[in-house]
Amino acid sequence: MKKTLVIGASTNPERYSFKAINSLVNHKHTVVAIGQKTGEVAGVKIQSKAIPVTKIHTVTLYLNAIAQRDYYNYIIGLEPKRVVFNPGTENPEFYQLLKANGIKYEESCTLVLLATNQY
Template sequence: MNKKTLVLGASTNPSRYSFLAINKLVDNQCEVVAIGLKKGKVAGVNIEIEKIPFNKIDTLTLYLNPQRQVEYYEYVLDLKPNRVIFNPGTENQEFYKILTEKGIKYEIACTLVLLGTNQY
C-alpha cells in the first residue's frame, strides 16, 4: 500500500497518537511526510515545522484540535489531498463544509483503526 500520507500535528512523543500513526503507516509501507510544532524524526520520517507544499498527497490525517486547524485551511486546500481523516478530537463542522465545497472527501475516523482493520 503506498498512499502518500501527510500527518498534520505530528509529535515525537511516544504517547501521542500521531507518533503511533506514523509508525503504523511506515509499517504498512505508506510514504509518510509530517508537520508538527517541533522538528524531529519518527520511524525515519522527518517532522517539519513549515507548511511545505508536498506533492501528490493521497491522505492527510489530522491530529490538531479544531482551533489549531484554522491556520491550515488554505494549506490543506492547496495540497488537494484525495481525502482528509479527522481523528478523534479533531472533528470540525466548519472544515467539513469547506472541504466539501472544494470537492475534497473527508472521513471521521481513526487512522490507527483504519490501518489495523485493513480499511485504510
C-alpha cells in the same frame, strides 16, 4: 500505497500521531509530517511549518479545530483525495470547506483504519 501527510506530528511515543506515523511506515505508506517541533519518527522527518508537497492522497489530522484554521488553505491547496479527522479533531466548519472544494473527509481513526485494512 497512499502518500500521507500527518499534521500535528509528535516525537512523543505516547501521542497518537507518533503511533500513526509508525503504523503508516510499517504499512509501507510514504509519510510527510508537520508538527510544532522538528524531529524524527520512524525515519520520517517532522517539519515545523507547512512545506510544499505533491501527490498527497490522505491528510490525517492530530490538531484541534481551532489549530486547524491555520492549515485550511494549505490542505485545500494540496488537493488530497481525503482528510481523516481523528478523534478529538472533529471540525464541521472545515468539513464544509472541504466539501465545497470536492475533497472527501471522514471522522475516523488512522490507527483503526490501518489495523483493519480499511486505510
